[in-house]
Amino acid sequence: MGNDFPVIVAGGGPVGLTTALDLVSRGIRVLVLERNPTTTRHPKMDVTNGRSMEHFRRLGVAERIRDKAVPREHCMDVSWVTRLSEWELARFKYPNVHEWREHIRQHNDGSQPLEPNMRLSQVVLEPELRDILEASPLAEVRFGWAFEDFTQDEDGVTVAALEVATGRRQEIRCALLAGCDGGASAVRQKLGFELNGAFNVARVFMTHFHSPAKEFLQTFGVVWHYQTPDGATLIAQDDKEIWTLHVMLPPGT
Ligand SMILES: Cc1cc2nc3c(=O)[nH]c(=O)nc-3n(C[C@H](O)[C@H](O)[C@H](O)COP(=O)(O)OP(=O)(O)OC[C@H]3O[C@@H](n4cnc5c(N)ncnc54)[C@H](O)[C@@H]3O)c2cc1C
Structure with missing residues (x-):
């Protein structure tokens, strides 16, 4: 056959x-x-990490895909806030694609991926x-x-x-x-292969929405994630108008 x-x-x-x-x-x-x-x-x-981006690079499609992503000059920072309307407590700074490429160029010792992460x-x-x-x-x-x-x-x-x-x-x-x-x-x-790993790792209520209120939703400037101490995460999907809010569900719900 x-x-x-x-x-x-x-x-x-x-x-x-x-x-x-x-x-x-x-x-x-x-x-x-x-x-x-x-x-x-x-x-x-x-986010697509640098090692996955290496695959896209090898396939010759990395830059085409990056053209659809958050602009290369936007940072990947994570900001900790009390609330969106209150205080920024701390910020984990992560470089944008250009800065990351420069870092890779300056550390050509095998310790770096060939490609920076991508926000998409x-x-x-x-x-x-x-x-x-x-x-x-x-x-x-x-x-x-x-x-x-x-x-x-x-x-x-x-x-x-x-x-x-x-x-x-x-x-x-x-x-x-x-x-x-x-x-x-x-x-x-x-x-007949068993799943290797945990199936249900977290229970999160997710709201995915469009809003042009960028100034309100990015009060402390462009960041990839805003995090609050009670476990809420606001993800800027495109740094323009598409957002995802994750809220942790209490145990037992
Ligand atoms: C909220 C959330 C945030 C995440 N954030 C990140 C992140 O930032 N970075 C990251 O790397 N990963 C992230 N992940 C994980 C990432 O989404 C998964 O690792 C990824 O989707 C796995 O890809 P996959 O193709 O293996 O599986 P899937 O995305 O699950 O795709 C499997 C596909 O197979 C199809 N399918 C299923 N059964 C059949 C069938 N019988 N016949 C035909 N088709 C079938 C499904 O419809 C689906 O389209 C996140 C996941 C979640 C839920």
Whole structure:
């Protein structure tokens, strides 16, 4: 039985999309199955660290992605305040992209990443990765298609996929299946691998909102995070008008 694709990637989050980009950069055809109809609307990551940026650099897309991020000259400071309308208590200063690059240049001793961190919401990152991937003739990206099951034989893997909106099922052959379907991965579970690590690390109430009231929300100037002593965090997603507020839920709620 021939394979339809050398590789199928289950899950089109940051890891699945980046895995697929890596494969096409090596000339390997890939099918990505993402069960949701769109990229995430849930504001998850808001910083991509330097080591992940090194991958994007190697793939030749780091600067294109940075163009979508918070401007390179904006700092990554974390400010501790009593309240947004009261006092700034302390500020952890973190350099902007230009300053960080200069630091890397001056410490060329193997201790630094090749790339500075990047402030960019996952809500923006995922469509950018998807667009880059979809431009490759080697990639087929199916949103609204869930991985359901697989069987393995000597020649490869048969993946059972479901088109969520229609209920249509399809069996697709591949040589390799990559499980990039997140913390509750169905691929992992079907392989019988246990989750390594804690599942429920914190309980936080999150409010994601648009507001042009930048002067009010960044009273003490541009920062990445404002933190309060009772555990609230205000994240400036774009230093303009998109914000996320995290409030810790009391234990037992
Ligand atoms: C509030 C919050 C803040 C965070 N902040 C940061 C941060 O600042 N920096 C950072 O590095 N990380 C951060 N993270 C963690 C980061 O979001 C995750 O590490 C990242 O999303 C993991 O990517 P992933 O592709 O492995 O999984 P996911 O993002 O979970 O993507 C998995 C994808 O697989 C799809 N999927 C699941 N099951 C199936 C199936 N059966 N078939 C097809 N598709 C399927 C899902 O729909 C999803 O799109 C944060 C997370 C949260 C919740």
